[in-house]
Amino acid sequence: MTESAVASSGTETAAALRERAETALRSLVDREDARLREDQWTAIEALVAGRRRALVVERTGWGKSAVYFVATMLLRGGAAGRPPAGPTVIISPLLALMRDQINAAARAGIRAVTINSSNVTEWDGVHAAIAAGEVDVLLCSPERLNNPAFRDEVLPSLAASAGLVVVDEAHCISDWGHDFRPDYRRIRTLLGDLPAGIPVLATTATANARVSTDVAEQLGVGRHDEDVLVLRGSLDRPSLHLGVLGLPDQPSRIAWLGQQLARYAGSGIIYTLTVSAAQQVTEQLRAAGHDVRAYTGQTDTAEREQLEADLKDNRVKALVATSALGMGFDKPDLAFVIHLGAPSSPIAYYQQVGRAGRGVDRADVVLLPGREDQDIWDYFGSLAFPPEHAVREALAALAAGGTMSTARLETQVDLRRNRLETMLKVLDVDGAVRRVRGGWEATGREWVYDGERYARVAAAREAEQQAMLAYERLDGAGCRMAYLRAQLDDPELEPGWRCGRCDLCGGLSLDASVDVGAVQQARAAMDRPGIEVTPRRQWPTGMEALGLDLRGKIADAERAEDGRALARLDGLGWSVPLRELFEPAHGTGAPTPDDPGAEPAPDAAPAPTAGPVEAAHGRDGLLPAALQRPVQQVLEEWAPSLRRGDGSAGVDGVVVLASAARPELVTHLARGVAHILRAPVVGEVAPDPDRPAGRHDVNSAQRLAGIQRRLRLRLSEAALAGLPGRTVVLVDDYTDSGWTLAVAARLLRQAGAAAVHPFVLAQR
Structure with missing residues (x-):
């Protein structure tokens, strides 16, 4: 943005500062009749002229973002008789929120960038732009505060030179906030380490008096000589x-x-x-x-x-x-x-x-x-901080084993991945562990299990649930x-x-x-087996930085068609026997942590043992008897909608997505699919044995890159020659991210297939 010249030798009057604030607002919202609300101006004046800390609790749509963007424009341009300030750092919890904020900033000529889990390939460029003074606003998620490279190499200099620090959705700072996230607790440390004279703004629309008091106290950490300005307005929404x-x-x-x-x-x-x-x-x-x-x-x-x-x-x-x-x-x-x-x-x-x-x-x-x-x-409540013995077990494993990835530590403790990761974040904030490149390590610092605090948060959540039920019964x-x-x-x-x-x-x-x-x-529909598997339509951003020319929309000529799955692993009905098949070590009833399908699941209806596929048991093996009939039903209902290249109903061939974990299951399933659809198995898409399997705990771009580099098309010469213009069904045991199906379908389409329809047992 353009820096306006304001003399640093004198003090800008409040009237002049407000006039410049009104001008900045009009630029931001692109309306000549725009005027600041009185509370907006109060907050802006406190931040820009007083370099104070403020908490603004106002309803959605009131204009909280206008406060920090207008303040940024004034601070960056030089205001209140001071030289231009450094960039604004906005800690923001959601990617959708960041995207809207960046778009709003751009309309006003504010140079805004973001660092988050979805743009890893752009981080180096963002860091360089910050260092060069080319950034007015940096938006980052609270989780970035604990990324080792960002925390150790970028954050210290950025915090020291920041012109304004903004904590959006600040109720998350509080244990009493409805959306408690461990990484938000790290903000307290960040605020305590800020040099004097850097203003701080916290905003939220959803904080009651208890949360507001708690947040204001945390905003004031390290600043005993000044009060935090708290502005609370009406929360009525007339529309x-x-x-x-x-x-x-x-x-x-x-x-x-x-x-x-x-x-x-x-x-x-x-x-x-x-x-x-x-x-x-x-x-x-x-x-x-x-x-x-x-x-x-x-x-x-x-x-x-x-x-x-x-x-x-x-x-x-x-x-x-x-x-x-x-x-x-x-x-x-x-x-x-x-x-x-x-x-x-x-x-x-x-x-x-x-x-x-x-x-x-x-x-x-x-x-x-x-x-x-x-x-x-209750299910979400069960993901609360683990009991003390589980925490001690994890700390002991880290102390004995040194640096461990989450995946490796998961094999040492009796905790699912989601709960383990949350626990590690809390322990990191408490100083007992530290996130480093390659995973986590124990710090050796003494750690006390704060059972009283966890009980207090649990009690608050129980009271909130009862209040929600009371709302329903009004x-x-x-x-x-x-x-x-x-x-x-x-x-x-x-x-x-x-x-x-x-x-x-x-x-x-x-x-x-x-x-x-x-x-x-x-x-x-709820009782019927079979769900639609929607193909990927868009490549993730940043693939060029990973050496792959994949960007934008997936070309129609390279994309899979709609597919089918028997059920979701965390859904209703047929999900129960599928969970038994794929996760026997964890029992049958627990939803996956990332997607808690916690509605009571009815028992699956018994299936006959006769059919094109035979029964078997175990993690790998033939398809279990209970799943035979529903698989057959899904395929028979789906078959009439499948069309060959000449327009007639039917499928020309079945291709297997070779599995390292369950090769017998997938091969047997593919043969059964071929039998039901009356089409031959013509080959497979398989991983290159000379390339290691990719990690699953990475972002979408990195996961796609690993799959793209590893999968190979394995069809006979005759099958390849006959593939152009044909319709094939691609068979796998389950789909998670969707990238394996997308890459395999692309290989088949590039080899000439007219249509590729995925079929899997389960969708995560």
């Missing part, structure tokens, strides 16, 4: 029309939602509590003719960006999303937010519904609670917006106030009637 509708089961909720979507003029977000639910609901709504897409923490970064753009431009009716689409996502005309299942606290709920109605007069917000919600909350004497404002300790809430807009105040009418046929159809 939101809140309502709760109790329906008997998930099929009824899906059917109601399918009816309701057609009645909305605009687009919106449908929130679910788990990744599995988001994917299943998406499939059912798409089957009913609605243009919706799934958006979860497992969605690749490039795909997320495309989905966000599709929603903003109303190219889809809705995104069916987990909380991965939340803080910071900005679509002013979002017409509705519907929850299939309740978040575990009113504070979390308020934050998510805050996506709606930011630039329109009305947005409907509907909660469809489920009886399984409590089970899901009767006509209450008001939903008033209840949420009270939960957030809104300082401007007056006794007896009612919004006049919710279902209890007469401003929203919800019809509970649902078409019986639609309910039956939804229930049958």
Whole structure:
């Protein structure tokens, strides 16, 4: 951005500074009539002229980002009689939030960059630009604060020269915040080490009085000579029309939602509590003719960006999303937010519904609670900090074994990967372990298990869950917006106030009637084996830096077609025997940590032992008897939609994705698929034995690079000669990231295949 000249020999008057702030705001929002709110100006003046620390708690859409961007423009240009300041560092929790912030900054001429897990290949260039003074704003995730290279080589000099430090979604700093993340606790140390005179701003829309007090205390660490400025405003959202509708089961909720979507003029977000639910609901709504897409923490970064753009431009009716689409996502005309299942606290709920109605007069917000919600909350609660003996076991393993990767340490302790990683982050903040290149190491420092603190956080979460249930049970004497404002300790809430807009105040009418046929159809879909496997559509960013010419959209001529899987590993019904097959060491009932499909799973229906594939048991071996009939059913229902190159129904051949872990299972499954589809097995796609297997605990670009360099097409000369124009089914045991299927399909398409349809037993 251009630095304006302000004389450093004198003191700029408050009036002159405010005029420049108003000018900066108009540039930021591209509106000549834009004016700062009084609280916005108070915060900006405190940061720029007073170099103070401030906490701003204001509703979504109030303009918190305008405070730190305007302050940045003033500080970088020289303000209040001081020379130009260094870059602003914004600690931001979500990639979607960072993308919106970077776009907003660019419109105002602010040079903003980001360092996060999705752009590893760009880090060196970003570091160089920071060192050269070419960056006005650096956005980084709290997790980056503990990346060894960033923490040791970049952060110290950056913190010392920063012009402003911003902690976005600052409620996460607090143990009492609804979205506690261990790495946010590291910010306290960062703030305590900042040189004097560097202003700090913390912002959030979802902090009650207890959280606000806690955050303000942490902002003030190391600054006993000055108070933290705390600004809290009204949390009413006049455009939101809140309502709760109790329906008997998930099929009824899906059917109601399918009816309701057609009645909305605009687009919106449908929130679910788990990744599995988001994917299943998406499939059912798409089957009913609605243009919706799934958006979860497992969605690749490039795909997320495309989905966000599709929603903003109303190219889809809705995104069916987990909380991965939340803080910071900005679509002013979002017409509705519907929850299939309740978040575990009113504070979390308020934050998510805050996506709606930011630039329109009305947005409907509907909660469809489920009886399984409590089970899901309990599951997430089970991922809390492990008991002391498990922690001591991990510390002992690190002390004895030296530096260990998470994957290696996982073999030494009785903890699943997700819970282990969270524990290590907490121990790192506490100083007991340290993250280094290659993994983790014990520091040797004495560590005390803070059982009192963990119990306090657990009790707070239990109280929040009860408050959420109370919100669902409000009767006509209450008001939903008033209840949420009270939960957030809104300082401007007056006794007896009612919004006049919710279902209890007469401003929203919800019809509970649902078409019986639609309910039956939804229930049958949940019980039927088979789910759609959607192919990758976009290469991840940064592949060029890894030596691969893969960028942008995957060409239609090189992409897989839609495929099928029997079920998800963390879903309902047929997921139970699949988990027994793929994860026998962990039992049958536990959802995978990254995607807790915590709804009660019905027992799989017994399958006959006769059929084209034979029964067997164990991690590798022939396909178990319980899975024979559902596999056959999925293939027979899918077959009519498969077309040969000449347009006739059918498949020309089956290709095996060779497996190192379960070679007998995959080979036997492929033969069974070939038998059912009446097509020969014509070859395989297999890993190059001279290349080592790639790691799974890496980002999407690095994982793709490993797969791309390792997979090879192995077809006979006759099969290769006959491949052009043919349709093949590609068979594997399960799909996780989707890159193995994408690369294998690309090899087949490049060799001439007209269409490649994946078939797998399970999707993670």
